[in-house]
Amino acid sequence: MRMRKKRHGAERIALCADFIVHEASEMPPFPCELEIGCGKGAFICECAKRHPSVDFVAMEKIPDVLLLAAEKVKGMQIPNVRFIVGDAKNLRDYFPEKSVNRIYLNFSDPWPKSGHYKRRLTYRGFLEIYREILTDGGEIVFKTDNRGLFDFSLGEFSASGFELRDMTYDLHNSPFSADNIETEYEKIFSEKGFSINRVVAKLKNGVE
Numbered sequence: 001m002r003m004r005k006k007r008h009g010a011e012r013i014a015l016c017a018d019f020i021v022h023e024a025s026e027m028p029p030f031p032c033e034l035e036i037g038c039g040k041g042a043f044i045c046e047c048a049k050r051h052p053s054v055d056f057v058a059m060e061k062i063p064d065v066l067l068l069a070a071e072k073v074k075g076m077q078i079p080n081v082r083f084i085v086g087d088a089k090n091l092r093d094y095f096p097e098k099s100v101n102r103i104y105l106n107f108s109d110p111w112p113k114s115g116h117y118k119r120r121l122t123y124r125g126f127l128e129i130y131r132e133i134l135t136d137g138g139e140i141v142f143k144t145d146n147r148g149l150f151d152f153s154l155g156e157f158s159a160s161g162f163e164l165r166d167m168t169y170d171l172h173n174s175p176f177s178a179d180n181i182e183t184e185y186e187k188i189f190s191e192k193g194f195s196i197n198r199v200v201a202k203l204k205n206g207v208e
């Protein structure tokens with residue numbers, strides 16, 4: 001996500017300190033649910049409001065983007081969301097084994113050049129990390145407008161011991177649309193006429 005540098009970014013982020021995890025000891029109770037690459041936070045805010053008894057953690061690597069998400073949560077005084085400013089490759093620093101019931105990946109960067117496939121958040125190297133932190137039977141819910149990334153991801157999920165469920169190439173015209181929470185990117189891409197791909201990748205029982 002491109003973003004012009006925020007004026008007074010450091011001061012503004014300090015004002016949201018209560019909602020930001022700076023070290024592992026500040027994490028909410030486990031198990032929780034996790035969004036990776038939360039952008040400006042519309043999805044995680046709505047999710048947290050709909051499910052007040054679930055603890056949510058949202059990770060975003062760009063501080064100025066995360067700031068906007070954290071300000072939303074603070075403004076609405078949503079008690080069950082915490083943020084991590086960081087990169088998915090460092091998830092193990094915050095999450096012990098079997099501590100996350102569900103991971104949301106919404107409109108992850110597609111990294112379309114073939115040489116960049118290891119940077120995609122559904123690359124098997126990342127799936128190995130997710131597999132460690134997911135609880136038994138835990139799942140990844142993945143949405144993207146990008147068909148190339150989607151097809152790549154289906155292969156990676158299957159190769160990494162995940163079972164594919166509730167898959168659709170057109171989420172908004174599927175039975176799953178009733179419970180769907182739209183993200184910022186989803187709104188932009190669907191207004192442009194793109195259909196949205198979505199799948200649930202569930203950890204197979206007994207896979208270590």
Ligand code: SAH
Pocket residue numbers: 001036037038039040059060061062065086087088089106107108109121183184185186
């Ligand atoms: N989920 C939002 C934003 C999608 S854009 C939406 O659907 O509207 C993808 C976001 O993922 C960007 O904000 C980007 O900074 C973040 N991101 C990309 N790679 C990441 C990584 N390795 N770790 C954490 N966040 C990442």
